[in-house]
Amino acid sequence: MxxxxxxxxxxxxxxxxxxxxxxxxxxxxxxxxxxxxxxxxxxxxxxxxxxxxxxxxxxxxxxxxxxxxxxxxxxxxxxxxxxxxxxxxxxxxxxxGSRPRPMTVAGPADQIGAGTLVVDHDDATLHYDGGAYRLTHRRRLVNGGREPIARYLIRISVDRYPGDPERSNQLYADNPLSWSELDLHAWHGDSRNESMTWSAHHDRDAFKEVWLHFAGPSGHFPLYPGESTWIEYEYTVRDEHWGHWFQRAVRLPTTRLSVRLEFPAELSPAVWGLHTSMTADAMPLPTAIDRSAEEDRAVFAWSCENPPLHARYRLEWDFRARREPPRPVQPSEAMAALGVVQDGDPLLRRVARRLDLPSEAEDARRVVAELQSACERIAQAHPFGKGMGLAAPQIGVDRAVALVRPLGGGEAITLLNPVIVEAGSDSDEQYEGCLSFFDVRCRVPRPLTIHVEHEDVTGYKHITVFERGLARLVAHEVDHLHGVLCRDHLPPGREPIPVEQYRGTGTAWNYADQE
The missing domain is CATH 1.10.260.40 (lambda repressor-like DNA-binding domains)
Structure with missing residues (x-):
């Protein structure tokens, strides 16, 4: 079987x-x-x-x-x-002899007998035809436990607007993901030898959990200790339900993980990816995404060996040639379309809710991952010559978390529960832009040096000193977490200027006077 x-x-x-x-x-x-x-x-x-x-x-x-x-x-x-x-x-x-061949990565041989189910290979192919997504998922399972396995749990989760939870919740409340739309089918064995029956475990508007049973028309075929088999399943989600992202979460010991995305080439797709784990915040994928062309399809593929347990690998994409109405002309409209909360929303004037760490460490990681994802979307749409930052309230999340990406593409700075505890006496004035009212720029004074107290996911408190441009970026985001906007720092009688009058887009702040 x-x-x-x-x-x-x-x-x-x-x-x-x-x-x-x-x-x-x-x-x-x-x-x-x-x-x-x-x-x-x-x-x-x-x-x-x-x-x-x-x-x-x-x-x-x-x-x-x-x-x-x-x-x-x-x-x-x-x-x-x-x-x-x-x-x-x-x-x-x-x-x-041009270079030594790298050592082969060891597989999960040492995990056999550890009392667990092992995934030798987890392979997913997502095919988009311009109107719907069809996911084909294959896994080679090895029973390293002591009992036969009779069923396997899979998860189906969609989110059309990951940067706008209220809009996303309303979409699925009005038009929930249905079983008829999914058209789920599953098989067991090489070349789909046997059909597998399935049953719903959780049925929500945008989330399903399903038991795939090791049983079919020909009877039961449990996976006994020491045995291995392929399982495969497919389902479809319409365009209006599926967002521009696909995430793989490692919940079982896994030897190899591979993902393939197939899009119509005429849409000019662009793909990028992020990786989060229990020990690290969201970071770019450790290896590059492979791109190739197959007839009229653009194909993106990525794989890794021995991914750590609880790691999440998220691929996102954008269709640059999508035949849709023209993008909004105004910068603020463009930011709103990317999921950035705009001026006038009460959330921007509220003191963000602090994280109780370490008990809310998983919440902290989730918010940081959402900020990383939003930053990637925004960076794809606009150049940032001074670096960029984003606070959780700006993506509709009422938590005291901010992310700052320094000028030059250095490692992103994650700030949990940040507070400015000391500021230097020297200051300067520079123009700042805010993604929540991006049609204007504000020339505001800021200290050249700030000391910021912040926490890590264990609850341990750190004090970090930031200077000059990085101090300005960090201060701007810490302000957001306390309900303060950069225009609140304008001296009396000074007004923001329209972005059309600003001449510093794409350039770094000037600190020549402080040399």
């Missing part, structure tokens, strides 16, 4: 070994792995690639070296997200 005992040899190097010892050949290992991911026999792969089955067997066995053309065709057919191209380049480099 698709399940079989997992041998020790199959866990060498973290990938299924071929019958002919191909584990000594990096490209052959990757070829066998991705053929297994796609549920193809050697004969089926050879047919799709246009090669003889014997040639594919020789490549996998390591008795013959793959050509560059073969590697490129295998990459296209198996949709490996650049993994086969990389393995071929590394193998060729090792063969010619």
């Amino acid at each position: 698709g399940s079989r005992p997992l041998t020790v040899r199959e866990w060498e190097d973290g990938v299924p070994a071929s019958d002919d010892g191909a584990k000594d050949d990096g490209f052959a290992v990757e070829l066998a792995r991705w053929r297994d991911v796609r549920g193809l026999s050697r004969t089926a792969l050879a047919k799709q690639m246009g090669y003889d089955r014997s040639y594919v067997s020789k490549i996998e066995s390591g008795s013959e070296r793959a050509s560059k053309e073969f590697a490129a065709q295998a990459e296209t057919v198996l949709r490996a997200g650049g993994a086969l191209r990389t393995a071929f380049r590394e193998q060729e480099a090792a063969r010619t």
Whole structure:
């Protein structure tokens, strides 16, 4: 029925070994792995690639070296997200001695018998046709416990407007995600050998949890200890329900995670990604997203080895050539469209609610991740020559959290419960812009040095000293968390100037006078 005992040899190097010892050949290992991911026999792969089955067997066995053309065709057919191209380049480099071949990443062999379910490979493909998204998800599961497994829990969560919770909640209240729209189907075993039945565990307007049962028309087929199998499921979500993001959360020990996004090329898609974990705030993905073109499709693929438990990998995108009404002309309208709360909203004049740390550490991480995501969206739409900052109230979240991205692209500064406890006596005046009223600029005085008390997720308090431009950025965001706007600092008789009169867009603040 698709399940079989997992041998020790199959866990060498973290990938299924071929019958002919191909584990000594990096490209052959990757070829066998991705053929297994796609549920193809050697004969089926050879047919799709246009090669003889014997040639594919020789490549996998390591008795013959793959050509560059073969590697490129295998990459296209198996949709490996650049993994086969990389393995071929590394193998060729090792063969010619141009650089040492990196060590193979160890798999979860040591996790077998640890009393847990292990995911050998988690592979997701999201296909967008211009009107709906279709997700195909394949997982190779290994039962490392002592009891048979009879069901597997999956989650389906959508959010059309992640930067605007009120608008998003209203959308799903008026038009909830339905089971008929999802059209969920699931299978067990290689090449969808057996259909799996399923039952709803949680049914909410924008969130579903589903039990996939190891059972189908031919009976029950539980996953026994030491056995492994592929499961696969698909569902569809209409464009009006699915936001421009896709997130993978690592809830079980996982050897490899891979994601593939397929969009119509005519939409000119742009894709970026963020990573959060239990020990780190949101950061860019540790490796680059691979981009390729396949006929009239733009394909983006990303993968990683041994992702840590509870890590979240989030891919976001924008369609730059979308045939929609022209973007708003006014900067404030553009920011509002990106989910930034605008002037006049009472939330901007409210003192933000402090985090109770460490008990609310998970809330803190969630808010920081939302701020990172919003900053990425905003940075895609507008250049920031002075750096940028964003406070949680500006994305509709009433928590004392802010994020500052310094000039030059340095590491983002996360501020939890920040308070300015000391300011230097020297100050200067510079123009500032605020994303919540971006049509104007305000020339305001600020101290050149500030001391800020803030906390980390453990509740430990730090005092950090910021100077000059970074001090100005941080002070602006701390003000937001206390219901203060930059125009409140304008001297009597001075008014903001329209952005059209401002000549400093895209340039850094000038501190030549303080040299």
